[in-house]
Amino acid sequence: MDKLAIFGVILAFVAIGLGYTLEGGVLANLFDLSAFIIVFGGTLGAVMLQATKYQFITALKMLPWVVKPPKHDFSQGIELVKNWAAKVRHDGYLSLENLAIDEKDYFVSKGLNLLVDGSEEQQFFDTMENEILQRRHALNESSQVFHAMGGYSPTLGILGAVLGLIQAMNFIQQPDMLGAGIATAFVATIYGVGFANLIYIPIANKLANLIDEHCRYHQMLAEGMFCILQGDSPNVIDQKLSAYLTEKNNNSLFR
Missing domain, CATH: 4.10.910 (30s ribosomal protein s13; domain 2)
Known part of the structure; x- marks a missing residue:
């Protein structure tokens, strides 16, 4: 959390x-229900028109990441790769077959299967690099849904305010009701600007950072598996992958 x-x-x-x-x-x-419906509903409808079905659904699936981000323990990942390397040096590549079958992460499973199948170095590198690039692209495209909402929301807020003022003009001969109507109209502007700057844009930026960490973690695993393919020892792999450790995993960064 x-x-x-x-x-x-x-x-x-x-x-x-x-x-x-x-x-x-x-x-x-x-608190005004009509203003909320205009701003939120209008923004949601506009972004649904802009995004593809896949992008929109993926964006909704990614939304929980904001409060419960996926865990990527880089130190544990390095140890995992070192264990694979030790297993290969002792029992050969076929010893990874069962691990590949049981692995729930599609990316890791694909990399392990390539090792088991005796993939050539260039083929392995190209396949895994393309997998990372495509995954990063797909996730970034989906996170743009929230950036788009941050762009549409203020405009819908203004639209809601104008609609509210039009309605308020019906009470031009009743000053008490006119004032309340104008106040309600400007609530829509508050919703539009507030939702954009307090919710949508921060969510989009947060997801961008999480996507970067997600792909960087898988890039580290791919590089580790490539080291295994080259025949590097667990100690050499540890030295190569240690650069991926951040201040979260390595307190020596700012020493």
Whole structure:
């Protein structure tokens, strides 16, 4: 669970709500169902028109990553590759066959199968590199769904405000109702700008970072398997892959 992301969202909304109330505002005035439907529904419809079905569904599947990102322990990954290398040096490439069958990660399973099948170095390199590039491209395309929502939302907020003002003009002869109508109209603008800058764009940027880490982890595993194909020892593999360790896994980075 990413506590920092959860705390950040709560802090943002609390700060805005607190600042508004300190100026004498009433929080209840910021809740308007019609404005929410216009802004959120319009934004969602626009992005559904823009994205492909695959991109949209993948984006929804990636959304939980924001609060519960996939775990990529680079240190553990290096140890895993070293174990594969030791197994190959002792029992040969066929000893990886059962591991490839049981492996749930499609990328890892594919790499291990290439080793078992006696793939040539260039073939292995090209296959795994293409797999990483295609995966990164597909995930980045899906994360752009939230960037698009961040772009459409403010515009839909303005549209909601204009629609609200048109409705408010029906009460031009009733000043009390006119004021309330105008206030409601501007809530749509708040929703549009707020959703974009507090939710959609941060989500898109967060997913971009997580995608980078996800692909970098698999790139490390692919490089490790390539080292196995070249006949490197576990110690040599450890030295080559240690560069992938970040401050999260290696506290010596900033020493």
